[in-house]
Amino acid sequence: MPWRLETPRVLVVDLDGSKTSAVRAQTGSMVAYEGDVQFKNAGMGGGGGLRAAFKQRVTGESLSLMEVTGRGTVHLAVDAGYVLVLDLAGDVLKAESEGLLCLANSLTTDVTFTGLQGASSGQGLFTTTVTGHGQAALISLGGPPIALRVTPQTPLVVDPDAYIGCVGNLNQSFVTDVSWRNLVGESSGEAFSLRFEGQGIVYIQPEER
Amino acid sequence: MGFTKVTPKVVLAEVRPGQEVLARRGAMLASSGEIAFSPVVGGPGGGAYGGGIAASLARGMQGEAVPLMVAEGNGSVHYGFRGHHVTVIDLDGSHPMSVEADRLLAHDANMSSSVVFLGQQGGLRGAVRGAVTGQGLFTTQLSGRGSVAVLSHGGTFALRVGGSQQIVVDPQAYVAHVGNLRLDVATALSWRDAVGRGSGEGVQLKVSGEGTVYVQASEEKL
Numbered sequence: 001m002p003w004r005l006e007t008p009r010v011l012v013v014d015l016d017g018s019k020t021s022a023v024r025a026q027t028g029s030m031v032a033y034e035g036d037v038q039f040k041n042a043g044m045g046g047g048g049g050l051r052a053a054f055k056q057r058v059t060g061e062s063l064s065l066m067e068v069t070g071r072g073t074v075h076l077a078v079d080a081g082y083v084l085v086l087d088l089a090g091d092v093l094k095a096e097s098e099g100l101l102c103l104a105n106s107l108t109t110d111v112t113f114t115g116l117q118g119a120s121s122g123q124g125l126f127t128t129t130v131t132g133h134g135q136a137a138l139i140s141l142g143g144p145p146i147a148l149r150v151t152p153q154t155p156l157v158v159d160p161d162a163y164i165g166c167v168g169n170l171n172q173s174f175v176t177d178v179s180w181r182n183l184v185g186e187s188s189g190e191a192f193s194l195r196f197e198g199q200g201i202v203y204i205q206p207e208e209r
Numbered sequence: 210m211g212f213t214k215v216t217p218k219v220v221l222a223e224v225r226p227g228q229e230v231l232a233r234r235g236a237m238l239a240s241s242g243e244i245a246f247s248p249v250v251g252g253p254g255g256g257a258y259g260g261g262i263a264a265s266l267a268r269g270m271q272g273e274a275v276p277l278m279v280a281e282g283n284g285s286v287h288y289g290f291r292g293h294h295v296t297v298i299d300l301d302g303s304h305p306m307s308v309e310a311d312r313l314l315a316h317d318a319n320m321s322s323s324v325v326f327l328g329q330q331g332g333l334r335g336a337v338r339g340a341v342t343g344q345g346l347f348t349t350q351l352s353g354r355g356s357v358a359v360l361s362h363g364g365t366f367a368l369r370v371g372g373s374q375q376i377v378v379d380p381q382a383y384v385a386h387v388g389n390l391r392l393d394v395a396t397a398l399s400w401r402d403a404v405g406r407g408s409g410e411g412v413q414l415k416v417s418g419e420g421t422v423y424v425q426a427s428e429e430k431l
Binding site: 006007009010028030031032033034035036037072073075077078079080081 | 294362363364366368372374375376377378379382422424425426427428429
């Protein structure tokens with residue numbers, strides 16, 4: 001059953017009791033529900049299996065999800081952020097774990113190494129990868145999300161604090177622009193940025209974390 | 210009469226003689242015409258504007274009353290508070306409305322307001338509910354015909370209660386309700402919560418009866 005938005009900030013998921021309609025949502029994101037619905041912590045790894053759980057423990061990428069099952073209608077929202085619903089058809093979605101609102105049960109999650117850049121960008125060294133066929137919802141704080149297209153001819157540079165996720169075949173690299181100006185306190189405030197190359201779409205939010 | 214939305218976060222109220230507006234103190238953004246603002250003595254729900262002494266006493270007991278002011282005269286006033294979203298709810302007088310005191314931005318002064326001690330509705334469980342939800346033990350109940358402006362983080366959506374399906378709301382996302390509704394705290398705590406692996410939805414407000422409940426898109430308190 002397709003998900004819908006009650007307001008731009010509230011995601012509504014219908015559950016018909018079947019396993020395919022069940023979802024995994026960010027822990028604590030339920031604001032209201034109708035019917036007979038159960039919430040259960042998805043366990044370590046956010047239901048991504050033992051390997052993902054182990055990687056999370058080691059990496060500190062804390063994907064905290066709960067399994068939502070039963071029969072009814074669930075309303076999900078986080079910090080009044082705008083909801084972005086994506087239909088994945090075998091695409092790869094990479095996202096920051098705190099930006100994930102809801103995932104269809106048919107999707108699998110894993111933790112991947114994004115390179116050393118994470119350490120200084122504060123985005124974590126690792127990112128959550130979502131693969132499979134189904135719907136996924138992300139949260140965009142501060143306003144509606146902005147989708148930016150990346151093609152081999154037009155690479156993209158974004159602020160790590162505004163980055164929420166990307167879909168497609170993208171290579172992520174870290175750009176530093178630290179010069180003597182930073183040392184004397186005259187920096188532009190944009191010393192670190194994320195560079196995307198390849199083919200795909202990058203989503204950013206209007207608010208910097 | 211009533212409130213007109215200027216932006217999602219600002220409402221405009223028309224004030225006429227005999228049509229005063231009560232609002233949270235300090236929420237006035239701009240006013241035009243001949244408007245006089247004066248504090249409501251005895252706390253909200255007290256003084257000349259409904260409620261009476263019992264209500265102001267109850268407020269006094271609460272200790273953290275939100276101070277109100279009354280706008281009188283002839284003109285219009287813009288109201289807003291800390292950039293929060295405003296929801297305007299019109300009441301036809303047939304059903305009372307309950308709203309958490311902190312979230313009440315403004316309402317028509319000719320509506321009668323009273324402070325409801327939640328414990329009265331549900332005995333000890335009601336008191337526990339107030340404590341658990343962090344809403345204090347008092348909510349403001351408004352009855353009569355008129356318009357009410359309510360604050361929320363990120364705007365509200367309305368859920369109809371009264372169908373076959375049971376409605377459950379996160380206590381932190383609850384904003385207000387209209388109608389004859391009963392709110393009960395339900396705990397769905399299990400051993401998982403005790404070991405820190407809970408779903409984060411351990412405490413829930415079960416809503417039963419006939420009416421509408423307003424929920425915000427966030428778990429942030431005002």
